Amino acid sequence: MKYSKLFGKTIKDVSSEETSINAKLLTRGGFIRREIAGVYNFLPLGLKVIEKIEKIVREEMNSADSQELLMPALQNKESWIVTGRWDTFDVLFKLRSQTGSEYPLGPSHEEVLVPLVKQFVSSYRDLPLSLYQIQTKFRDELRAKSGILRGREFIMKDLYSFHADEKDFDKYYKRMMEAYSNVFRRVGLDAILTEASGGAFSEFSHEYQVITESGEDEIIYCSGGDFAQNTEIAKVKEGKECDLGHGPLKKVKTIEVGNIFPLATKFSDAFGLVYQDENGKSNPIIMGCYGIGITRLMGTVVEVHNDEKGIVWPDSIAPYKVHLVNIGNVKYAEKAYEDLVNAGIEVLWDDRDVSAGEKFADADLIGIPTRIVVSDKLGEGTIEVKSRKEKDSHTETLEAFLDTASIRG
RNA sequence: CGGGGUGUAGUUCAUCGGUAGAACGCUCGGUUUGGGACCGAGAAGCAGGAGGUCCAAUUCCUCUCACCCCGACCA
Numbered sequence: 001m002k003y004s005k006l007f008g009k010t011i012k013d014v015s016s017e018e019t020s021i022n023a024k025l026l027t028r029g030g031f032i033r034r035e036i037a038g039v040y041n042f043l044p045l046g047l048k049v050i051e052k053i054e055k056i057v058r059e060e061m062n063s064a065d066s067q068e069l070l071m072p073a074l075q076n077k078e079s080w081i082v083t084g085r086w087d088t089f090d091v092l093f094k095l096r097s098q099t100g101s102e103y104p105l106g107p108s109h110e111e112v113l114v115p116l117v118k119q120f121v122s123s124y125r126d127l128p129l130s131l132y133q134i135q136t137k138f139r140d141e142l143r144a145k146s147g148i149l150r151g152r153e154f155i156m157k158d159l160y161s162f163h164a165d166e167k168d169f170d171k172y173y174k175r176m177m178e179a180y181s182n183v184f185r186r187v188g189l190d191a192i193l194t195e196a197s198g199g200a201f202s203e204f205s206h207e208y209q210v211i212t213e214s215g216e217d218e219i220i221y222c223s224g225g226d227f228a229q230n231t232e233i234a235k236v237k238e239g240k241e242c243d244l245g246h247g248p249l250k251k252v253k254t255i256e257v258g259n260i261f262p263l264a265t266k267f268s269d270a271f272g273l274v275y276q277d278e279n280g281k282s283n284p285i286i287m288g289c290y291g292i293g294i295t296r297l298m299g300t301v302v303e304v305h306n307d308e309k310g311i312v313w314p315d316s317i318a319p320y321k322v323h324l325v326n327i328g329n330v331k332y333a334e335k336a337y338e339d340l341v342n343a344g345i346e347v348l349w350d351d352r353d354v355s356a357g358e359k360f361a362d363a364d365l366i367g368i369p370t371r372i373v374v375s376d377k378l379g380e381g382t383i384e385v386k387s388r389k390e391k392d393s394h395t396e397t398l399e400a401f402l403d404t405a406s407i408r409g
Numbered sequence: 410c411g412g413g414g415u416g417u418a419g420u421u422c423a424u425c426g427g428u429a430g431a432a433c434g435c436u437c438g439g440u441u442u443g444g445g446a447c448c449g450a451g452a453a454g455c456a457g458g459a460g461g462u463c464c465a466a467u468u469c470c471u472c473u474c475a476c477c478c479c480g481a482c483c484a
Binding site: 009011012013014015016017018019034036037089090091107108139141142143145150197198199202205216259261289291325327328329353354355356357358359360361362364373375377384 | 410415420421422432433434441442443444445446475476477478480481482483484
């Protein structure tokens with residue numbers, strides 16, 4: 001991609017209304033632009049990142065034997081009355097049609113999926129079943145804040161599992177824990193599996209919490225990894241020695257990037273979702289729910305991976321792998337760009353006729369992992385390679401770079 | 410939802426009773442080109458919306474809408 005043609009430019013100043021690190025850097029870098037409170041446009045560069053995250057999530061969910069589907073955002077009011085959530089789900093957006101009918105705008109999809117599954121599942125032979133979607137969710141937050149961390153419209157992966165009994169549910173729950181750990185590790189986050197309250201549906205939940213100053217949540221945890229609880233349920237105090245002797249428990253601010261919890265038969269009972277066992281006896285189906293905020297994940301990565309110059313994307317979700325910069329009118333630049341593209345490397349070429357300083361500043365802000373510079377000083381065929389994470393650069397031939405780059409994939 | 414604050418050019422902000430100005434960005438010309446270069450010329454604003462006070466309102470008042478911050482809330 002040639003930067004001169006890319007929709008969405010970097011800007012030096014961002015509105016003083018954006019105070020969070022993620023919104024500031026993503027807006028300045030040309031990844032997002034706010035539409036209304038808690039609602040953002042994702043520009044081409046930002047969409048690239050989202051697509052990378054979604055790909056990782058899909059791979060992990062698919063390998064946990066879940067099937068992807070897509071449910072509607074505009075839902076059925078009746079189903080929400082059946083579960084009692086029409087009046088109790090306080091962040092539910094309610095729309096009125098010109099016919100006078102009311103519709104909920106989906107903040108979650110149990111009310112859609114459970115009746116849908118009921119139409120197809122009636123036998124123990126159909127279980128277990130796991131379904132997920134990546135979809136836009138709506139929550140009527142009284143106060144949207146923290147950039148893309150708490151929006152009123154956001155992209156979420158929500159997965160629901162269906163089981164014949166508790167034992168099978170437990171087995172799958174552990175499997176999803178693994179899948180979730182994989183997702184967060186792959187996107188470059190160190191997420192702490194944390195015990196939390198179960199809210200209205202269950203006795204407990206598990207949250208995946210990432211430590212960062214800008215977080216809204218607070219957890220008490222042991223760095224040894226054997227204990228972590230949201231302070232909303234924690235009965236232990238900060239500083240207490242953990243059971244396995246890893247030192248004092250710490251209290252930190254965190255962002256919740258994912259959560260999983262048992263639904264038991266809450267929704268199965270509401271909609272009469274049952275299956276017949278081998279003996280022809282009807283039993284309620286046990287359910288689990290598993291969520292990952294895709295756009296929140298993107299914001300969290302920025303909150304964690306940045307420096308004074310801008311974003312530092314992890315390789316796995318960077319919008320491009322290589323940021324090519326030509327200094328001055330270098331004839332060799334076009335060929336270098338084509339060679340990189342032909343080698344299958346995702347490259348953003350800053351082909352603008354602007355000063356070197358401006359190009360470097362923008363490259364640092366955008367945060368693509370590898371910067372390649374070509375200039376007359378270096379000569380044809382020679383490039384300067386610099387990692388966004390490191391200060392130092394080195395020169396090598398483009399040919400040599402392409403050899404190693406292709407190995408790296 | 411309680412408290413506080415802000416709406417002026419594409420963006421960030423000045424002006425604060427006498428119908429608007431800078432910077433960045435943008436357009437054109439020229440000089441530049443290894444860390445956000447420089448010179449010159451130019452385009453760009455019913456001052457969020459409605460009402461009121463006044464000879465006169467971007468400026469004061471009321472209402473309204475939008476947005477931000479603190480808190481509450483947050484499967």
